[in-house]
Amino acid sequence: xxxxxxxxxxxxxxxxxxxxxxxxxxxxxxxxxxxxxxxxxxxxxxxxxxxxxxxxxxxxxxxxxxxxxxxxxxxxxxxxxxxxxxxxxxxxxxxxxxxxxxxxxxxxxxxxxxxxxxxxxxxxxxxxxxxxxxxxxxxxxxxxxxxxxxxxxxxxxxxxxxxxxxxxxxxxxxxxxxxxxxxxxxxxxxxxxxxxxxxxxxxxxxxxxxxxxxxxxxxxxxxxxxxxxxxxxxxxxxxxxxxxxxxxxxxxxxxxxxxxxxxxxxxxxxxxxxxxxxxxxxxxxxxxxxxxxxxxxxxxxxxxxxxxxxxxxxxxxxxxxxxxxxxxxxxxxxxxxxxxxxxxxxxxxxxxxxxxxxxxxxxxxxxxxxxxxxxxxxxxxxxxxxxxxxxxxxxxxxxxxxxxxxxxxxxxxxxxxxxxxxxxxxxxxxxxxxxxxxxxxxxxxxxxxxxxxxxxxx
Numbered sequence: 001x002x003x004x005x006x007x008x009x010x011x012x013x014x015x016x017x018x019x020x021x022x023x024x025x026x027x028x029x030x031x032x033x034x035x036x037x038x039x040x041x042x043x044x045x046x047x048x049x050x051x052x053x054x055x056x057x058x059x060x061x062x063x064x065x066x067x068x069x070x071x072x073x074x075x076x077x078x079x080x081x082x083x084x085x086x087x088x089x090x091x092x093x094x095x096x097x098x099x100x101x102x103x104x105x106x107x108x109x110x111x112x113x114x115x116x117x118x119x120x121x122x123x124x125x126x127x128x129x130x131x132x133x134x135x136x137x138x139x140x141x142x143x144x145x146x147x148x149x150x151x152x153x154x155x156x157x158x159x160x161x162x163x164x165x166x167x168x169x170x171x172x173x174x175x176x177x178x179x180x181x182x183x184x185x186x187x188x189x190x191x192x193x194x195x196x197x198x199x200x201x202x203x204x205x206x207x208x209x210x211x212x213x214x215x216x217x218x219x220x221x222x223x224x225x226x227x228x229x230x231x232x233x234x235x236x237x238x239x240x241x242x243x244x245x246x247x248x249x250x251x252x253x254x255x256x257x258x259x260x261x262x263x264x265x266x267x268x269x270x271x272x273x274x275x276x277x278x279x280x281x282x283x284x285x286x287x288x289x290x291x292x293x294x295x296x297x298x299x300x301x302x303x304x305x306x307x308x309x310x311x312x313x314x315x316x317x318x319x320x321x322x323x324x325x326x327x328x329x330x331x332x333x334x335x336x337x338x339x340x341x342x343x344x345x346x347x348x349x350x351x352x353x354x355x356x357x358x359x360x361x362x363x364x365x366x367x368x369x370x371x372x373x374x375x376x377x378x379x380x381x382x383x384x385x386x387x388x389x390x391x392x393x394x395x396x397x398x399x400x401x402x403x404x405x406x407x408x409x410x411x412x413x414x415x416x417x418x419x420x421x422x423x424x425x426x427x428x429x430x431x432x433x434x435x436x437x438x439x440x441x442x443x444x445x446x447x448x449x450x451x452x453x454x455x456x457x458x
Contacts, residue, residue, distance in 0.1 A: 007177040015169030019162040026158050030151060039119075046121035046136040053088060054123050057131055063088070063096035085137040087112060088123075091130060183211045187218060199226040231399060239401075243282065246275040285417040289400065292424030299342040299428060303452055306339050306346075306371050306378050307332050313350035314369055317358065325363050328354075332371035337451040339378050341429045346449075349425050350380065352418040353445050357384040360443075373451055380447045388437040397435055398423040422447070 057063060088097035089112055112135065120135035186203050193201045201222055205215035253272055256262040291297040314330045321328035339346075350369070357367045365385040372379055389397060400420040426433045426447050437443040 005177075007180055008173045011173030011176060012166075012170055015166060015173070019165050019169075023158050023162050027155060030154050034151065042136040043119070043121065046134045049086065049134045049136065050121045050123045053134055054125060054131065057123065058125065063090055063132065087116075087120075087135040087137065088132055089117060089120075089135070090132045093117060096132065180211070183215060187215060190218065190222070194222060194225070199229045234401065239282075239286070243279065246278045249275045282417070285421055288421055289417065289424055292421075292428055295428075297424070297428050299345060301340050301342050301429065303338045303340055304343050304346075306336055306380060306449075307334075309341075309343055309346050310350065310369055310371050310380065313347050313354060316347075316351060317354040320355070320358050321367060324358060324361075326358060326361055327366045329366070329368050331368050333373070336371055336373050336378055337453050339449040340452055341431075341449055345425050345429065349422050349447060350382070352422050353382040353447075356418050356445075357382055357386065357443075360384065360386040362386065376451050377448045378451045380449075381444055383442060383444045385442040388439045388441055388443045389435075390439060391437060394435050394437070398433065419445075 086097070086099040087095060089095050093112065093114075095112055116135050116137075117133050120133040122130050123132040123134055125131050183204065190201045190203045199222065202219050203215050205212055205219050250272060253262070253268060257264050257268070262268060288297070310330060310332050314328060318328055354367065354369070361367060361384045367385075368383045370379075370381040370383065372381075398419045400417055422445075423433050426449075429449065431447060431449040433445070433447050435443060435445045
């Protein structure tokens with residue numbers, strides 16, 4: 001059964017239950033009111049008969065009398081048709097008169113209970129002595145013609161109002177079910193489109209209810225899938241490009257040697273070796289990223305002093321900095337807590353950042369490495385005076401094959417995997433990484449790891 005039909009049936013069921021309940025309560029209330037009214041009128045009639053019956057008793061001296069004649073002396077205006085059943089009992093609880101007994105004493109048509117006697121009106125002699133009880137009962141129908149007509153009108157109007165309300169509930173339920181089911185149908189259609197490969201599909205997410213939240217979540221998922229698909233396609237294209245260049249060089253050089261155009265001199269062999277190293281470097285970077293994504297990257301974390309790792313990374317990159325006439329300085333703080341990290345992977349992170357800084361900093365520029373402690377973290381930073389990047393690219397600069405300058409040659413721009421590897425390694429070690437930049441003034445890349453106090457490290 002479809003959701004729209006379920007919602008409609010549920011709405012109708014709730015409405016019907018409510019209508020039936022209201023109708024039952026209304027009927028009960030009206031009947032109870034008229035029952036109480038009938039009992040009150042019966043009590044008033046009994047109060048009017050009691051003095052007359054007391055007079056008859058006083059004249060005769062007992063209840064051995066023609067009750068029917070005595071009753072004719074009673075106040076008839078207080079005996080509407082529905083109160084024609086009158087019973088008189090003596091102090092022993094014996095019936096001495098019953099209006100339904102056709103005037104025959106001690107041949108009652110109904111029995112009398114103690115509760116009936118308690119509800120009746122006492123008949124008192126002149127000295128106040130109780131000589132009996134008069135009980136006035138409503139007829140079986142309880143009410144007269146006017147009251148019955150009024151009750152029937154009330155019941156009919158209640159049922160008519162209930163029927164009209166049920167029709168209105170049906171109309172409202174249909175509209176409500178369609179309104180609620182419409183965005184769900186739209187979501188279902190969008191899911192089918194998404195399953196068929198249309199990653200950019202979006203649905204209306206206006207509103208502030210749960211369905212709107214579901215639609216917003218779907219749109220976010222769709223946008224992320226679309227972006228991931230674009231990144232995947234771009235990554236495949238970038239990998240193909242990065243592989244094609246060294247492979248093309250290798251193919252040309254080998255064909256030249258095979259055709260005798262060139263000779264396998266040490267310079268040619270060295271050039272071929274560099275291309276092979278470039279291929280190995282690219283493949284190793286891709287493997288590292290793949291392992292990091294799968295959570296299978298091998299780490300050997302220990303408690304270490306970050307200054308030692310910073311010193312080794314700076315010393316390793318000094319030669320590359322001098323060749324480009326760059327100033328590379330280590331401005332780390334002297335007192336820093338220990339961190340829990342893999343020393344080789346942390347050094348790889350710093351070397352990648354330093355390589356990136358050397359690559360993008362112009363000749364004569366400066367590169368500075370810092371290490372400081374802040375809010376329970378050890379923050380390592382690599383700062384350069386290069387061209388920088390647009391601050392809006394700070395969130396995407398760590399993506400694979402991302403280059404701030406799309407026109408850069410591979411010799412200048414690298415493979416585009418260095419920063420992605422930095423993020424993957426730092427994340428695997430439980431840290432975080434981010435970057436800031438001022439265009440044409442330089443960039444700063446930060447790595448934050450949880451600090452371990454000296455006492456904890458001992």
